[in-house]
Amino acid sequence: MANETSRELPVEGEFDCPPEPLPTLRHSASHIMAQAVTELFPGVRLAIGPAIEDGFYYDFARDEPFTPEDLERIEARMREIAKADYPFVREELPRAEAIRFFQERGEVFKVEILNGLAADRVSLYRQGDFVDLCRGPHVPSTGHLKAFKLLSASGAYWRGDERRPMLQRIYGTAWRTREELEQHLWRLEEAKRRDHRKLGRELQLFTFHDVSPGAPFWLPKGMIVFRELERFWREVHDARGYLEISTPILVNKRLWEESGHWEHYRENMFLVEAEEQVFSLKPMNCPESTYVYRHHLRSYRDLPLRFAELGRLHRNERSGTLAGMFRVRQFTQDDAHIYCRPDQLEAEITGVIEIVQLIYGTFGFEPRFSLSTRPAKAMGDPALWEQAETALAEALRKRDLPYEVRAGEGAFYGPKIDVVISDVLGRAWQLATIQLDLVMLPERFALEYIDADGKAKRPVAIHRAIYGSFERFVGILTEHFAGAFPTWLAPVQVRVLPVSERHVAYGRSVLDRLRSAGLRAELDERSEKLGYKIREAQLQKVPYMLVVGEREAQAGTVSLRRRGGDDLGQIPLDRFIAEVTAEVSARSMKSPLG
RNA sequence: GCCGGCGUAGCUCAGAGGUAGAGCAGCCGAUUCGUAAUCGGCAGGUCGUCGGUUCGACUCCGACCGCCGGCUCCA
Structure with a gap:
């Protein structure tokens, strides 16, 4: 990931933004915004x-932060500048x-940038x-900027360094056409919904309380x-020779000194x-898993040993970084x-990649x-590094999986594969990691096995997670499905809706049948009209609604309504x-009904 | 942690230096209803916490806590 400095001030390269139409337009938009700001706010x-993904920003040094009203004025001024159609x-x-x-203009940041250039x-x-x-590059003239909008203002450190001055950043978005802009703004709204x-x-999935910030x-x-995610995960791992363990949450500091966590x-x-x-409180599971490994002497015949652990971890993240389920202090x-x-x-590695494909595929x-x-x-x-990198690359190649190489981006103790997915709104999420460990666990904890020649050898370790964390994964799934989970995951799969209280008895018999079949079902026996019950079930995103009245009771049927659908x-x-x-046992994404 | 914004009932929000209101949800009653909201009544808040100013603070000031948008960081 490029940091501020490398993104802005590459030592090599000819351009400040990719020379493609959209980044160029956005880069020009940031200049137009800077012009508007310097005109409206002298000094x-x-x-x-x-230019950034979906838009642009500009950082300004100013004592006062920009208010929403300021943004409106700046945007209006930008439109005038665009209309004037000044050439770049x-x-x-x-x-x-x-x-x-x-220097003459007092632009100290520009001078600092220039002093750093070769x-x-x-x-x-x-x-x-x-x-x-x-x-x-830039667009030929300011008139090319037609579809844009300023979005927000916030603080940002000069060169991304918290020891340096706090600047005022304004974010905006710009697109080639009004339609693209509208679509992007709709996506932002949809993300909020x-x-x-x-x-x-x-x-009613989870809640937060200030008695434990960052813990759901x-x-x-x-x-x-x-539990459904856990059940699925266990099924998959049990079938592939993983051995589940559970290690202490509260651990003496000695262990962390041994692992190096205490220092870093x-x-x-x-x-x-x-x-x-x-x-x-353990922030990671890895060191303790070595205690399971070392519980007795290991033979080369014992390997590979695959220890799985749904460990509850605590990390004291800085308060300003917490964000719902996406960034928590306690997670699994x-x-x-x-x-x-x-x-x-x-x-x-091939085995892990197969698990990634199987599990992710289930969610689409x-x-x-x-x-x-x-x-x-x-x-x-x-030589071991060489062997490890080859193993990772071969595992991907043999499964015909395209991959991007990030040269030199591996950890100091081993190369890794990262896995990213995109949700329905096109947002990218990094989930799984397959991190090889040639040094940390094997060396620091002096892991050994007795090889065929009778000599002690050092194993290598692979750290891997598929969901990443249950908390974040559930957050992502909730947004991806907009709360309308596939039936196998839905908290309530079926709700039985009697037309009136006269039909509650039949409704109850339907409920019993559903429950004996292992379905998560509820009966809405309140004295409300059908429309009201349907509305509530609909808002709760219950996959199936079963309306039961006179006709159904006579025929032993139910009248089916799909979530979001019709009768x-x-x-x-x-x-x-x-x-x-x-449908449920197949963990299907699609309903066979309607 | 830093910059900015916010914190009033379970939720969404109104109000304001003289001590608080609506809708939804909840409870009670009536209604017995056929595919997205039936009607009426009742109850519900030391206005985030602590301190200060004031005759009087939910309102003004300060500190702290939490949340939101960013920065930094990250599963």
Whole structure:
């Protein structure tokens, strides 16, 4: 991931944004915004203003933050600048001259950027009276900016460094056409409608309370989703030779000193003191899994050992970073540590990739893979690194999976595969990681196995998670499905709706049948009109509504209505149960009915 | 942690230096209803917490806590 500095100030490369139409337009939009701001707020200093995914921003140095009213004025001024259709004019000059130019104007940030550049000559872009240091490219003139909108203002550190001044950042979005802009704004609205914090409350899945910031209270309905995910996960792992373990949550600080976490991760750990000893809530499962490995002497015949653990972890994240289920302080990782011989790596990685495909496919996610290779500061045997990277690449290649190589992006203790998915709104989420560990666990914890030659050898470890964390995964699923979970995950799968109280008795017999068939069913026996009951079931996103009245009671049927759909007419109860139980056991995404 | 915004009933929100209101949800009653809201009544809040100013604070000031949007960080 590019940081602020590398994104803005690459040592090499000719442009400040990808020379494609949309990034160019957005980059130009940021210049137009900067022009508007300098005109409306004299004395504001300019920092940087790049194109980003879906839009652009510009950072300004100003004592006062920008208010929503300020944004409206800036946007209005931008429209005037666009209408004036000033051409973007490129000028080149010696760097020293540019430094003088910006120094005279008090543009200290531009001077700092220029001082950090290696180039002899630099370029400026001018539109109207506004000049900015920039390598381009830009659209020919300001009139090309037609479909844009300013979205928000916030603080941002100069060069992303919290020790440096806080700047005022304004975000905007820009598109080629009005239609594209409207569509993007609709996506933003839709994301708000699907917000898992809102849906979690409305659907009674989970809640938060200030007695434990960053830690969810799982409500009964949310717990059903959690348990179904857990059940699925266990089925998959049990069938593939994983051995489930569970290790302590509260652990003496000695362990973290041994693992190195005490030195590098202490500020993120919750500490507890008892009887003059310091303990920590575990932020990771890995070190403790080595104790299971070392529980007795291992033979080469024992390997691979696949220890799975649904460990509850605590990490003391900085308060400002918490965000619903997406960023919590307490979470449940679907972890596993595989200990194997180097020659088993490829087969083990292949096994993990198969699990990723199987599990993600069930939710309709298409995983994308990237391979991060040996960094400069790597530790461990170079030959083993070579073998490990080859194993990862071969595992992907043999399954015909395209992947992006991130050279040098691996951890110092091993290369890894990261897995990313996109949800229905096109938002990318990094979920699974397959992290090889040639150093940390094997070396620090002195892991060994006795090989065929009778000598002690060092195994390698694979850290891997599929969901990542149940909390975040449930948050993602909630937004992805907008709360309308596939039937197998739905907290309530069927709701029986008697037309009037006269039909409650038949409704109860239907309910009993559904429950004996293992379906999660409810009966709405309140003295309300049918329309009211339907509305509520609909809002609760219950997959199936069964209307029962006189006709159904006579015929032994139910009248079916799908979530979000219409009246599908009568169906024999037996058939309904057979279809839906099949749908559930197949963990299908689609209903066989309607 | 930093910048900014916000915190009034379970939820969504109104109000305001003289001590609080609506809709929905809840409870009670009536209604017995055929595919997205039946009617009436009742109850519900030390206005996030602590401190200060004031005759008087939910309202003004300060600190803290929490939430939201970003920055940084990240499963």
